[in-house]
Amino acid sequence: MFTNNNIEIGIDLGSTNILVHQKGKGIIFNEPSVVAINTNTKQIEAIGIEAKNMIGKTPEHLEVIYPIKNGVISDYNRTAQILTFLMKKTKFKKSFTFKKLHATITAPTNSTPVERRAIVDALKSCGAKTVQIIENTIAAAIGAGLPVDEPIANMIVDIGGGTTEVAIISYGGVVACHSLKIGGEQLDDDIVQYIRKKYNLLIGTQTAELLKMEAGYATENHEEITTSARGRDLVTGLPKTIPISSKEIHEAMKESLEQMITIIRTTLEECPPELSGDIVDYGIILTGGGALLNGIQQLLNEKINLPVHIAPSPLEAVVIGAGKAIGMKNNNKKVKAAN
Numbered sequence: 001m002f003t004n005n006n007i008e009i010g011i012d013l014g015s016t017n018i019l020v021h022q023k024g025k026g027i028i029f030n031e032p033s034v035v036a037i038n039t040n041t042k043q044i045e046a047i048g049i050e051a052k053n054m055i056g057k058t059p060e061h062l063e064v065i066y067p068i069k070n071g072v073i074s075d076y077n078r079t080a081q082i083l084t085f086l087m088k089k090t091k092f093k094k095s096f097t098f099k100k101l102h103a104t105i106t107a108p109t110n111s112t113p114v115e116r117r118a119i120v121d122a123l124k125s126c127g128a129k130t131v132q133i134i135e136n137t138i139a140a141a142i143g144a145g146l147p148v149d150e151p152i153a154n155m156i157v158d159i160g161g162g163t164t165e166v167a168i169i170s171y172g173g174v175v176a177c178h179s180l181k182i183g184g185e186q187l188d189d190d191i192v193q194y195i196r197k198k199y200n201l202l203i204g205t206q207t208a209e210l211l212k213m214e215a216g217y218a219t220e221n222h223e224e225i226t227t228s229a230r231g232r233d234l235v236t237g238l239p240k241t242i243p244i245s246s247k248e249i250h251e252a253m254k255e256s257l258e259q260m261i262t263i264i265r266t267t268l269e270e271c272p273p274e275l276s277g278d279i280v281d282y283g284i285i286l287t288g289g290g291a292l293l294n295g296i297q298q299l300l301n302e303k304i305n306l307p308v309h310i311a312p313s314p315l316e317a318v319v320i321g322a323g324k325a326i327g328m329k330n331n332n333k334k335v336k337a338a339n
């Protein structure tokens with residue numbers, strides 16, 4: 001659609017990870033959604049891995065934060081700063097063709113027009129010539145290789161860091177959808193709270209995330225493993241290491257996982273009957289980092305009684321879909337363009 005002088009990119013501004021996909025090059029940026037802010041100048045000093053490595057080690061004038069909450073940055077200025085910094089880091093700003101940058105950026109299904117406008121304006125203020133917004137779930141479906149423009153219903157469950165989004169997609173549009181402000185970060189927090197209550201031990205969220213990845217199981221029945229958790233004893237104030245079992249980690253995450261199952265059920269209940277057959281035939285496609293949780297496929301299969309498939313690159317599906325969607329905007333009725 002565009003000439004070779006144009007750069008076409010897809011951006012996934014996730015709560016946990018920011019990814020940029022460039023047509024012809026693939027994923028060119030994939031780093032944590034962390035920024036280091038200079039509290040004196042209010043300017044961003046670092047983003048991604050560089051900023052994450054500063055956590056706990058920053059001088060007084062630097063604050064390290066995760067600015068994207070539940071897939072949305074509420075502050076327009078901060079959004080513009082992050083995107084400008086991102087454009088510099090990905091070197092688009094140095095390119096003389098920058099004025100021909102065409103960006104597709106994803107947004108949560110339930111984000112407000114004000115939040116979407118803020119993202120579009122921020123990207124345009126960075127110099128993007130055209131900006132289009134695509135819903136996360138549609139991008140995830142495209143990235144997972146589903147035939148979104150065909151009259152076949154597909155069900156996407158995207159379990160990200162801050163949100164779980166569920167959508168039934170047919171003919172390129174969302175037929176039914178629900179979003180929950182619970183994702184992988186809540187599971188980490190559940191583990192922190194569980195260990196604090198049961199053992200009077202305070203662990204960090206990064207430790208909790210590692211426990212989740214190594215020994216966290218979505219299903220109650222699994223081969224039990226034991227690992228160790230390191231933190232600060234809340235009684236003595238001293239560092240302490242305790243053994244912790246995969247059963248306990250499952251127990252900690254159980255309630256949040258049940259809430260995810262509930263919104264999948266609710267979305268299925270709203271599926272028009274003539275599309276239900278497709279969902280029965282094709283099942284549910286899982287995307288987002290949460291798709292990598294041990295046993296999640298089995299849990300959903302047992303509770304929802306439908307086939308469950310994990311997308312080929314679950315962490316990258318959304319940005320790959322955003323990157324591909326740029327040429328699809330005339331077919332995809334749910335892609336909201338703001339050129």
Ligand SMILES: Nc1ncnc2c1ncn2[C@@H]1O[C@H](COP(=O)(O)OP(=O)(O)OP(=O)(O)O)[C@@H](O)[C@H]1O
Binds near residue numbers: 014070213287294
């Ligand atoms: N192997 C794994 N097991 C369990 N969880 C994992 C694994 N790998 C990544 N995750 C979790 O996936 C989450 C990040 O997923 P993803 O990058 O899809 O989120 P995001 O797009 O940044 O967030 P959102 O869509 O909510 O804005 C984190 O909570 C991370 O802990």
